[in-house]
Amino acid sequence: MSGTKVLVAGASIAGPALAHWLHRRGAEVTVVERASGLRPGGQAVDARGVTKEVIRRMGLDAAVRAARTETAGAYTVDADGTVLETFRADDDGGDGYISEIEILRGDLSRVLHDDTRDAVEYVFGDRIAELIQDADGVDVTFAGGDRRRFDLVVGADGLHSALRAMVFGPHERFVRHLGHVLAFYSVPNEFGLDRWLLDYQEPGRSACLRPIQDATRAMAMFSFTSAGFDVDHRDVEAQKRLLRERVAGLGWLTPRMLAHLDDTPDFYLDQVAQVVMDRWSSGRVALLGDAAFSSSPLSGQGTGLALVGAYLLAGELAAAGWDPAAGFTAYEARMRSFVEANQEIGRLHAHSRDVGGLDAEPDAEWLTEVIERAINGVDLPDYAGVPDSGARITSPSRP
Numbered sequence: 493m494s495g496t497k498v499l500v501a502g503a504s505i506a507g508p509a510l511a512h513w514l515h516r517r518g519a520e521v522t523v524v525e526r527a528s529g530l531r532p533g534g535q536a537v538d539a540r541g542v543t544k545e546v547i548r549r550m551g552l553d554a555a556v557r558a559a560r561t562e563t564a565g566a567y568t569v570d571a572d573g574t575v576l577e578t579f580r581a582d583d584d585g586g587d588g589y590i591s592e593i594e595i596l597r598g599d600l601s602r603v604l605h606d607d608t609r610d611a612v613e614y615v616f617g618d619r620i621a622e623l624i625q626d627a628d629g630v631d632v633t634f635a636g637g638d639r640r641r642f643d644l645v646v647g648a649d650g651l652h653s654a655l656r657a658m659v660f661g662p663h664e665r666f667v668r669h670l671g672h673v674l675a676f677y678s679v680p681n682e683f684g685l686d687r688w689l690l691d692y693q694e695p696g697r698s699a700c701l702r703p704i705q706d707a708t709r710a711m712a713m714f715s716f717t718s719a720g721f722d723v724d725h726r727d728v729e730a731q732k733r734l735l736r737e738r739v740a741g742l743g744w745l746t747p748r749m750l751a752h753l754d755d756t757p758d759f760y761l762d763q764v765a766q767v768v769m770d771r772w773s774s775g776r777v778a779l780l781g782d783a784a785f786s787s788s789p790l791s792g793q794g795t796g797l798a799l800v801g802a803y804l805l806a807g808e809l810a811a812a813g814w815d816p817a818a819g820f821t822a823y824e825a826r827m828r829s830f831v832e833a834n835q836e837i838g839r840l841h842a843h844s845r846d847v848g849g850l851d852a853e854p855d856a857e858w859l860t861e862v863i864e865r866a867i868n869g870v871d872l873p874d875y876a877g878v879p880d881s882g883a884r885i886t887s888p889s890r891p
């Protein structure tokens with residue numbers, strides 16, 4: 493059946509990517525985003541292995557490459573700035589620590605939105621307030637007052653997903669805090685940064701400066717350990733206070749980076765957490781991206797999981813003739829082990845930060861296998877025979 497009406501909650505990465513594929517497969521798509529516009533900001537996100545193939549199939553390779561950070565590599569430094577270690581972007585065939593395709597999260601979100609905005613209905617500044625499913629559809633009441641009926645609803649509304657809480661149960665049941673907090677914001681590039689990322693670490697805390705496309709600015713990043721996390725994810729002032737408190741006394745360029753905290757346009761801070769669920773669907777509602785299976789920023793693969801998951805979710809639904817039970821089950825069967833490998837990487841990375849390296853060196857063969865599974869361990873069917881209106885060739889998007 494074509495013309496299946498799908499509502500997607502969240503317009504960051506997973507939402508617009510899913511909108512692209514649903515539209516190509518013949519669905520009518522509405523995306524509702526709680527923020528009043530696309531949210532800027534965030535650290536660079538990476539596209540490795542199979543994710544690059546999904547971007548290619550979306551016809552967005554040129555647009556994504558045009559918006560890359562073009563980071564040449566990373567130096568770890570001591571408190572005086574002396575280089576301790578060097579990682580190059582072309583290490584490991586471009587799929588290493590600094591990947592060949594690295595793009596700021598906000599820029600990737602803009603590329604995905606530009607690509608879909610003419611074909612998909614975007615509703616900003618609203619959210620799902622209530623949702624009632626029956627055998628044939630889902631009645632949705634929006635916070636702004638609208639009531640509409642859809643065939644399917646997908647939550648791509650991130651780690652703190654309201655849809656997940658509404659349909660599957662409270663956050664505490666699914667969100668696993670990994671003991672770290674990360675903060676990112678842009679600062680003037682008064683540090684002479686030139687295509688190389690600088691990373692400074694002390695036990696339990698780190699500071700990092702990353703070059704971005706706009707050479708007059710740089711992205712500051714801090715991380716610190718924290719057994720719990722009870723700051724409201726919407727209270728930016730409380731988050732800034734927490735950051736100042738927890739990185740006080742941290743060496744290197746920290747005081748100069750903190751001096752720009754009050755005037756940055758794009759502050760983001762959140763706990764490093766994973767979402768672990770037995771199922772990603774219930775009836776006519778499914779979850780995608782961080783809402784379903786956050787692997788945490790420390791896996792470096794949250795965006796990859798969202799893009800690959802969007803391809804598979806739309807493909808499997810269309811292949812199943814838009815039958816939710818069959819489509820959602822097939823999507824989950826294809827994604828599960830890929831997600832688990834990436835969550836394993838996220839946990840290993842968090843643990844290595846806790847103890848300043850991996851205490852018991854994991855078996856090298858096992859580690860290589862997990863990394864390979866995390867980057868490439870998922871099949872991408874070509875869905876021959878499933879409707880596909882084709883990729884729209886868009887010109888590379890510019891800020």
Ligand SMILES: Cc1cc2nc3c(=O)[nH]c(=O)nc-3n(C[C@H](O)[C@H](O)[C@H](O)COP(=O)(O)OP(=O)(O)OC[C@H]3O[C@@H](n4cnc5c(N)ncnc54)[C@H](O)[C@@H]3O)c2cc1C
Nearest residue numbers: 502504505506526534535619649650654781782789794795
């Ligand atoms: C502003 C921002 C900055 C980020 N920075 C980083 C970073 O620096 N490093 C990193 O690794 N990851 C970062 N992330 C997370 C990263 O984007 C995801 O891990 C990954 O790309 C998967 O994306 P997602 O679309 O599933 O979730 P997210 O990127 O978290 O997007 C969820 C979207 O849903 C929207 N939303 C939330 N609640 C509702 C609701 N009730 N109704 C409708 N919409 C809703 C949010 O505003 C957001 O646009 C950031 C996310 C955001 C939103």
